[in-house]
Amino acid sequence: MCTQETAKEFLRRHNMFYEQQPFEDLTDAYIADMRAGLRGEASTLMMLPSFLPAASAPRTGESVLVLDAGGTNLRAGRVRFDEAGKPVTEALQKRRMPGTLGKDTSAEEMFRAFAELALTVALDADRACIAFSFPCECLPNGDGRIISMGKESRVTGAEGKLVCEGIETAMRALGASGARRWRLINDTVGSMLGGMASCDRSRYADFIGFILGTGTNACCHVKACDVTKSPETVAMGGETLVNLESGCFGRALRGTADIAVDEASGLPGDHPAEKMISGAYYRLLLRETLLSQFPEDGFFGEEGGGEENVRGRWIVDPIDGTTNFVRRLHYSNISVALAHDGQVEYAVVYDPFADELFSAQKDCGAFCNGLPIRVSDKDVAHAVFLCGSTIYDRSLTERSFSLMRQLYEKGLDFRRFGAAALDLCQVAAGRVELFYECRLSPWDYAAGSLIVAEAGGTVTTLADTPLDVLHPSSVFATNAKCHGVLKELAL
Numbered sequence: 001m002c003t004q005e006t007a008k009e010f011l012r013r014h015n016m017f018y019e020q021q022p023f024e025d026l027t028d029a030y031i032a033d034m035r036a037g038l039r040g041e042a043s044t045l046m047m048l049p050s051f052l053p054a055a056s057a058p059r060t061g062e063s064v065l066v067l068d069a070g071g072t073n074l075r076a077g078r079v080r081f082d083e084a085g086k087p088v089t090e091a092l093q094k095r096r097m098p099g100t101l102g103k104d105t106s107a108e109e110m111f112r113a114f115a116e117l118a119l120t121v122a123l124d125a126d127r128a129c130i131a132f133s134f135p136c137e138c139l140p141n142g143d144g145r146i147i148s149m150g151k152e153s154r155v156t157g158a159e160g161k162l163v164c165e166g167i168e169t170a171m172r173a174l175g176a177s178g179a180r181r182w183r184l185i186n187d188t189v190g191s192m193l194g195g196m197a198s199c200d201r202s203r204y205a206d207f208i209g210f211i212l213g214t215g216t217n218a219c220c221h222v223k224a225c226d227v228t229k230s231p232e233t234v235a236m237g238g239e240t241l242v243n244l245e246s247g248c249f250g251r252a253l254r255g256t257a258d259i260a261v262d263e264a265s266g267l268p269g270d271h272p273a274e275k276m277i278s279g280a281y282y283r284l285l286l287r288e289t290l291l292s293q294f295p296e297d298g299f300f301g302e303e304g305g306g307e308e309n310v311r312g313r314w315i316v317d318p319i320d321g322t323t324n325f326v327r328r329l330h331y332s333n334i335s336v337a338l339a340h341d342g343q344v345e346y347a348v349v350y351d352p353f354a355d356e357l358f359s360a361q362k363d364c365g366a367f368c369n370g371l372p373i374r375v376s377d378k379d380v381a382h383a384v385f386l387c388g389s390t391i392y393d394r395s396l397t398e399r400s401f402s403l404m405r406q407l408y409e410k411g412l413d414f415r416r417f418g419a420a421a422l423d424l425c426q427v428a429a430g431r432v433e434l435f436y437e438c439r440l441s442p443w444d445y446a447a448g449s450l451i452v453a454e455a456g457g458t459v460t461t462l463a464d465t466p467l468d469v470l471h472p473s474s475v476f477a478t479n480a481k482c483h484g485v486l487k488e489l490a491l
Contacts, residue, residue, distance in 0.1 A: 010293065014255045014256045014257065014289070014292060015253055015254065015255040015256060016255040016256075016257070016289075020253055021252065021253040026251075026252060029251040029252075030045075030249065030251070033045040033249065033251065034047060034244065035226075037229075037244075038222065038226050038227050038228065038229065038242070039228050039229055040228070040229030044248050044249050044250035044251060045244050045245060045246065045248060045249055046135065046147070046243070046244070046245040046248060047227075047229075047242055047243075047244060047245075048135075048136070048137060048138060048186070048242065048243040048244075048245060049138060049227050049230045049232075049233040049240060049241075049242055049243075050138050050185060050186065050189050050219075050240060050241040050242065050243060051138050051139070051140050051142075051232065051233065051236070051240070052185065052189070052193075052240060052241050060080075060081045060082065060083055060085065061080060061081070061083075062080060062081075062127065063078045063079070063080045063090075063122070063125055064078065064079050064080065064122075064125060064127045064128065064129060065078060065118055065121070065122035065125035065127070065128040065129070065180065066078070066079045066089075066128070066129050066130070066131070067114060067117070067118060067128070067129070067130040067131070067167075068130070068131045068133075068187065068190070069097060069114065069130060069131065069132050069133060069134070069187070070097060070133045070187060070213070070214065071097065071100075071133050071134075071153070071213065071214030071215045071280065072096070072097055072100060072213075072214045073094055073095070073096060073097055074094070074095050074096065074097045074098070074113065074114065074117060075092065075093065075094045075095075076092075076093050076114075076117040076118050076120070076121045076122075077089050077090060077091050077092035077093065077121055077122075078090045078091050078121055078122045078125065085197075086197070086198065087194070087197055087198065091121040091122070092121075093117055093120060093121055095113070095117055097153070098110040098113045098114075098155060099149065099153040099154045099155035100153060100154070102154075103154065104154045104155075104156050105154060105155050105156070106155070106156055106157055107146075107155060107156070107157045107158040107161050107166065108157075108166070108170075110155050110158065110166075111163075111166035111167050111169070111170040112170045112173075112174075114130070114166075114167045114170065115167050115170035115171040115173075115174055115176075116174065118167065118171060119171060119174060119176060123176065125180065126178060126179075126180055126181065127180060127181050128164075128167075128180040128181070128182050128183075129182070129183045129184070129185065130163060130164065130167070130182070130183075130184050130185075131185055131186070131187040131189075131190035131191075132144060132163055132184055132185070132186060132187060133186070133187040133188075133211075133215065133217070134146065134147075134148065134149050134153070135147035135148050135245050135248075136163065136184065136186065138184060138185070138186070138243075139162075140232045142164065142181070142182055142183040142184065143162045143163065143164040143165055143182060143184055144162070144163045144164065144184035145160060145161070145162055145163075146158045146159055146160065146161050146162075146163060147159065148267075148270065154266075163184050164182035164183075164184050167182075168180060168182065186217070186219065186243040187211065187217070188209040188210070188211050188217040188218060188219045188243060189209055189219045189241050189243055190209075191209045191210075191211055192207055192208065192209025192219055192241070193209075193241075195207060195209070206220075206221060207221070208220045209241075212277065212278060212279070213278065213279055214278060214279050214280045215247055215271070215274050215278045215279075215280065216246065216247045216273070216274050216277055216278040217243065217244065217245060217246050217247055217274075218244045218246040219241055219242060219243045219244060220241070220242060220244070221239045221240070221241060221242075222239065222240065222242050223238075223239055224236045224237055224238055224239060224240045225237070227240065227242065246273060247271040247273050247274030247278065248270075248271050248272070248273065248274075249272070249273040250272050250273070252272075252273060252276065254272065254276065255289075256288070256292060257285050257288035257289045257292065258272070258275065258276045258285070260288045260292075261275055261281055261284045261285055261288055262275050264284070282318045282319075283301060283316075283318065286299075286301075286316050286318055287299045287314075290314050290316075291314075294312065294314075296310065296311040296312075297310055297311055297312040297313065297314055297338075298310030298311075298312070298313045298314070299313070299314045299316065300313065300314075300315065300316075300442075300443075301314075301315065301316040301317055301318070301443045311340070312338055312339065312340045312345075313338070313339045313340075313470070314336065314337070314338055315336070315337040315338075315339060315344075315442050315443050315446040315447070315469065316335070316336050316337075316443060317334070317335040317421065317443035317444065318334060319332055319333075319334070320332060320333050320334070320335045320349075320419050320420065320421045320422065320443075320444060321333060321417075321418055321419025321422065323418060324417075324418050324419060329418070330353035330354075331351075331353070331417050331418060331419050331422065332351075332352075332353070332419055332422075333349050333350055333351045333352070333419055333421050333422045333425075334348075334349070334350045334352070335348075335349050335421035335443060335444075335446075335447045335448065336348045336349075336447060337446035337447035337450065337469070339446065339469055339470070342468065342469060342470055343362070343469075344362070344446050344447070344449065344450040344469055345361065345362045345450075346359075346360070346361050346362070346450075347359065347360045347361075347446070347447035347448070347449075347450040347451050348447060349421045349422060349424075349425050349447050349448060349451065351422055351425075355369075356368055356369060356425075357369055357370075358373075358425040358428065358429075358448075358451050359451070360428075360450045360451040360453075360454040360455075361454070362450065362454070363454075364454070365454050365455075366428050366450075366451045366452075366454035366455035368425075368429055373428055373429045373430065373455050374430055374455050374456050375427060375428060375430050375433075375452070375455050375456045375457040375478075375479035375480060376430035376431075376432075376433055376479050376481075377479070377481055378433050378479065378481070378482075379481055379482065380410050380411055380433075380482045380485050381410070381411065381412070382411075382412055382433075383411040383412055383432075383433035383434055383479075383482050384411070384412055384413050384414070384415065384431075384432045384433060384434075385404075385407050385408070385411055385413070385414050385415070385432065385433065385434045385435070385436075386414075386415050386416070386417060386423045386426060386427070386432050386434065386435040386436075387400070387403070387404055387407075387414065387416055387435065387436050387437060388400075388416070388418070388420055388423070388435075388436075388437030388438075388440070389401075389416065389437075390437055390438045390439050392439075393438075393439050396438040396439055399438050399491070400437075400438050402490070403436060403438075403462075403489060403491070406488075406489050406490065407434070407436075407485070407489070410485060410488075411433075411434075415432070420435075420437060420440055420444040420445055420448065420475070421444060421445065421447055421448040422448075423435045423448070424445065424448025424449060424451060424452050424459075424475075424477055425448055425451055425452075427452050427455075427457055427477050427478065427479060428448075428451045428452045428454075428455035428457060429455070430455075430479070433478060433479045433481075433482050434476075434477065434478045434479070434482050434485075435475070435476075435477045435478075436462065436474075436475060436476045436477070437474065437475050438462065438474050439472055439473070439474055440472065440473060440474070440475050441472050442469050442470055442471065442472070442473075445467070445469070445473070445475050446469040448477075449467055449469065449475070449477065452477045456479070456480060457477060457478060457479050457480055458477070458478055458479075458480045458483040459475065459476070459477040459478075460476050460483075460486075461473050461474045461475065461476065462474040462475075462476050462486070462491055463491075464476070464486055464487070
C-alpha cells in the first residue's frame, strides 16, 4: 500500500477523513441548528441575540472605557472615534485572564481584576464596553448573564452572574466615583464591529465575525423578526447581530482524537467543535492522533509534554512561524520529527502556503513532494544566507547581528524569513546555502536538521559540535561546501 493510501486508511479508521461526512450534509445540519436556535428550539447552537442593530454611527470625540476578556488575555484601554469616524485606541494594557493561571478563581475575584485594570486606563470614563469571550446571555439593558466559563477557565461560581454589574460593583469598592453606562458584547461580535468600523462598508454585501484563537466562535446578521425566541429582538425590527456560540456545534463527525481530548478535558461534552479546531487543543489533538498509532512513544513540543522512559519521542511544532501566520505573511509550517535514543530518524515539514511537503528518513535521502532534493554546490562568495534573530532571548541579540554582519561581508546576500524549520528546508532544497540561529528549541530544528543532513548538507551547533535534539541549541546548517566558514567567524 502506498503512503497516501496508508494515510487515508488511518484517517478513515479514526473518523478523520473528510469524505466521511459530506460537506453538504454538514452545512445542512449547521443551518438547521441555526434556525432552531433562533426559534428557541433544541439546538447545539445557542444563537444568542446581541440587542445591537446591524449598524450605527460612532460618536466622535467621546472616550470610552473598553475591556476585552479573552480565553487567554485580559485587555483594557480607551477608545475614541476621530472626526473621520475611525477608532483610536489609547492606554492599552494587557494581563492574563483570571482563571487561566492554574488555580481556581472566584467570580468576585475575576470582577475585581477587571475593575483594577479598568481603573488604570480610564478612571474618568462615563461609558464602558466589555467584549466577553465566554458564553453569555446579552440582556436588553446592555448587561450580560454568564452561561458558562469554557476554554478550560478555572473561574468558579460565575454562572448566572451579571458581568457589567459585577465590574461596576468592584470599581466602586475600589473607590471609583459616579456610575458608568455599560454595554456587554460577545468578543466575536466585537471583532465584527471592529472590522466594519475600519473598512469601507460599501465594498461588501455583508459581514460575519469569526474568531479562531484559544477558542472559536462566529456571529452574523439576521433579520430581527427571525429571532422569535426573543420578543425584544423582534420588536427592534430590521437586522440584528446574533452570537452563534459556534464552538458548541455538536453535529460534526468527531474522530477518536477529538473524543479523547474532550473526555480528558475539564468540561467533557462542552464546546465539542471548539475542541476540534481551536488553539487551546492543538497539542492535545496532535498527541492523541500520533499516540493512537504509536502508544509506546512519548510526545513533546512548544505547547508542552516531555514524557520519560519512552521508546521514541515525537517532537512537534503545530505552527512554526507563528508571528508570520498571525500577520498573514505566508511563511509558516508544521514540523514533526521522530527521535530514538536522541537521534532523529524521521522528519516531515509541511508548508501549506506553497503546498510543499519536505520529508526525510535517516540514511534514505530527503524529498520535497516525493521528489529527491539536494543542497547546492555554491561556495561562500556566491551564497545566500538565512538567519533567525533569537527574539525570545535578547541577551543573544548582539551575537546574532555580529554573525549576520560577518557573513554578509563574505557572501552574496541575506534573508530573514522567521520560520526555522522551513529555513532549514530551503538549505536542503538548494535554494540557499546557509542558515544559523543562536538559540532554538528542539521543535524548531529537529525535523529540519535531518532533512538538511539527508540532502547532503551539514548541521552542527555554532561551536561545531553535534546537535542534541532533546535540548535547546544553537544551529548552523549549510550545504557542506560552506561549512568551513564557521571557523572564520568571531563568535
